[in-house]
Amino acid sequence: MLTNFLVIGSGISGLNFALNAAKKGKVLIVTKKKIIDTSTNYAQGGIAAVLDKTDDIKQHVKDTLETGAYHNNKKAVEFMVKNSTSAVHRLMDLGVKFAKENGELKLTQEGGHHHRRIAYVGDYTGKEIERILVKRVKDNKNITILEDAFALKLITKTKACFGAQIIHKNKIKTILANQTIIATGGIGQLYEFTTNPPISTGDGIALGVSAGCKTDDLEFIQFHPTALETNSYPRFLVSETVRGEGAKLINSKGEYFMETLHPLKDLAPRDIVAREIYAQMKNGPVFLDCTTKCTKHSAKFLKNRFPQIYKQLLKDGYKMEKDLIPVTPAAHYICGGIVTDLYGRTGIKNLFAFGEVTCTGVHGANRLASNSLLEALVFSNQIIKKLKKSATKFDDKISSPKLLPKNSPTTKLALHLKQQIKHLMWQYAGIIRNRSLIKKEAIPQMQKILTKLFQLSQNKILTNQTLTETENMAKVGILILQAAYHRQKSLGCHFVD
Ligand SMILES: Cc1cc2nc3c(=O)[nH]c(=O)nc-3n(C[C@H](O)[C@H](O)[C@H](O)COP(=O)(O)OP(=O)(O)OC[C@H]3O[C@@H](n4cnc5c(N)ncnc54)[C@H](O)[C@@H]3O)c2cc1C
Numbered sequence: 423m424l425t426n427f428l429v430i431g432s433g434i435s436g437l438n439f440a441l442n443a444a445k446k447g448k449v450l451i452v453t454k455k456k457i458i459d460t461s462t463n464y465a466q467g468g469i470a471a472v473l474d475k476t477d478d479i480k481q482h483v484k485d486t487l488e489t490g491a492y493h494n495n496k497k498a499v500e501f502m503v504k505n506s507t508s509a510v511h512r513l514m515d516l517g518v519k520f521a522k523e524n525g526e527l528k529l530t531q532e533g534g535h536h537h538r539r540i541a542y543v544g545d546y547t548g549k550e551i552e553r554i555l556v557k558r559v560k561d562n563k564n565i566t567i568l569e570d571a572f573a574l575k576l577i578t579k580t581k582a583c584f585g586a587q588i589i590h591k592n593k594i595k596t597i598l599a600n601q602t603i604i605a606t607g608g609i610g611q612l613y614e615f616t617t618n619p620p621i622s623t624g625d626g627i628a629l630g631v632s633a634g635c636k637t638d639d640l641e642f643i644q645f646h647p648t649a650l651e652t653n654s655y656p657r658f659l660v661s662e663t664v665r666g667e668g669a670k671l672i673n674s675k676g677e678y679f680m681e682t683l684h685p686l687k688d689l690a691p692r693d694i695v696a697r698e699i700y701a702q703m704k705n706g707p708v709f710l711d712c713t714t715k716c717t718k719h720s721a722k723f724l725k726n727r728f729p730q731i732y733k734q735l736l737k738d739g740y741k742m743e744k745d746l747i748p749v750t751p752a753a754h755y756i757c758g759g760i761v762t763d764l765y766g767r768t769g770i771k772n773l774f775a776f777g778e779v780t781c782t783g784v785h786g787a788n789r790l791a792s793n794s795l796l797e798a799l800v801f802s803n804q805i806i807k808k809l810k811k812s813a814t815k816f817d818d819k820i821s822s823p824k825l826l827p828k829n830s831p832t833t834k835l836a837l838h839l840k841q842q843i844k845h846l847m848w849q850y851a852g853i854i855r856n857r858s859l860i861k862k863e864a865i866p867q868m869q870k871i872l873t874k875l876f877q878l879s880q881n882k883i884l885t886n887q888t889l890t891e892t893e894n895m896a897k898v899g900i901l902i903l904q905a906a907y908h909r910q911k912s913l914g915c916h917f918v919d
Contacts, residue, residue, distance in 0.1 A: 425598075427443040427600065427602075430452055430626065431451075433777060435776035436776070441559060451565065454573070459621050462551060462607075464619055468547045470506070473541060486502075488534070489914075490790065490914060509800045521542055532689065534791060572588060576630075581769075584602075584816040585599040604630055605775070606629070606777075614847070617752050623895050629894075633770050640758040641758070641902060642914055643851065645692070645852070647662075647692055650747065659754075667727060670711050673702045692788065692915070693917070697853055709748055711746055712742045712747065713743055714744070725742075755778065757786065757915065759775070766801055787916060788914035830886075851903055851906050854919050855917060868899050869900065
């Protein structure tokens with residue numbers, strides 16, 4: 423199969439890139455589950471941008487740098503924020519209807535922001551963005567979508583990419599492309615407790631590294647402070663915008679403990695709030711108080727403003743207006759990834775990356791809330807100005823592994839190893855880390871898991887999606903652990919004891 427642009431992933435970055443690229447050539451999107459199975463579809467809070475007359479670029483840049491512990495690439499931050507207004511307007515032009523009042527965008531606030539600057543659609547912003555982008559992509563004659571198509575391996579030679587091998591309909595297929603785009607999202611599934619959907623297994627980082635891409639900032643994993651404490655998997659997120667509308671964290675003694683801890687109180691940066699909840703949980707459960715008494719908002723307001731959250735909490739037995747909601751931190755977002763420049767270039771010819779899989783440098787050591795949808799959008803808008811069509815010629819023989827049945831004993835073993843990886847990562851690369859344990863315990867144990875996986879695949883002769891995903895998780899796990907070990911001092915969301 424031949425295409426001009428091969429896009430791996432159907433979240434905001436992949437779909438938005440595809441729409442831009444379709445103006446220049448044929449686009450093929452491969453996505454490993456159904457098209458809407460993305461983190462994008464889960465995003466609740468909204469998208470940050472300079473949209474209010476009293477806000478300005480400088481302040482949004484300052485908030486991003488401050489939250490990122492000044493570890494950010496300032497040039498990339500300025501670039502993103504300067505392009506934020508037009509990026510949100512582009513979404514509106516495509517059909518996304520953000521909340522408005524008297525014709526003006528209604529804006530909300532989240533942790534680390536010193537201004538209300540987050541455009542939203544109820545508490546299901548990502549779902550609405552995904553719905554509109556999918557609609558536009560499906561209407562576009564230059565774009566073809568392959569669902570249940572798993573990118574197994576990139577086809578590379580002498581620091582250039584020529585496409586990918588995929589598993590589709592129980593066959594291994596080769597797709598040759600002029601440009602290949604990694605838009606595979608995050609890594610939350612490496613952790614026992616996460617808000618991320620099942621697709622977030624770090625495949626893109628593993629694909630990129632195998633192709634020779636550089637990675638950076640992998641140790642900066644953001645833990646969202648307020649996932650609902652239940653047995654559900656992934657954990658349901660109670661968006662920070664709930665605190666943006668006045669809800670407060672409260673401990674088992676009835677103390678609003680964030681009040682005295684940080685000038686921004688409950689809206690302090692996520693790493694600070696997550697760590698404090700983690701510490702408080704040693705003495706008992708922590709709750710989010712969104713009751714009418716605390717927020718002064720009526721039950722009607724809460725129901726209308728947070729329809730999805732209200733419904734889910736009700737299912738779990740909680741009424742927002744009168745019950746305290748038990749919350750706990752969960753792995754949420756990776757700030758680092760494949761190193762890219764302002765145009766998504768990876769350093770491998772004809773290979774680009776966008777969205778959560780990248781390290782553009784905008785997030786530094788900690789992501790400012792609602793900057794991720796923005797980053798994915800702004801950068802995937804930009805590249806098209808620099809794209810050149812080059813002929814794809816790849817005459818080398820491409821070897822294919824043999825496909826294992828989905829329910830083989832090997833697959834079951836791989837699933838078992840997946841659980842071990844999640845447990846290891848939560849224990850050693852979680853909210854509070856110990857470098858000596860990472861070196862002595864976590865890295866050797868993860869390496870053992872990887873060796874077992876190589877044995878199961880008979881050194882990559884046999885494979886299937888589960889086996890490759892698990893291998894990807896172990897490989898990316900080792901990279902995260904190594905990065906966490908090498909960062910000696912606490913910074914942003916990397917915290918060492
Ligand atoms: C619960 C939750 C709430 C969030 N809320 C917000 C918010 O309010 N604001 C904000 O800015 N950010 C938020 N985020 C973060 C944000 O949603 C993500 O960072 C962003 O959507 C990532 O977009 P993406 O295009 O990079 O990846 P994704 O949207 O995750 O898409 C990745 C795609 O890659 C595909 N894929 C992966 N591996 C392969 C493979 N091997 N082969 C083929 N396809 C593959 C997946 O199937 C999927 O289609 C939230 C995240 C979560 C989980």
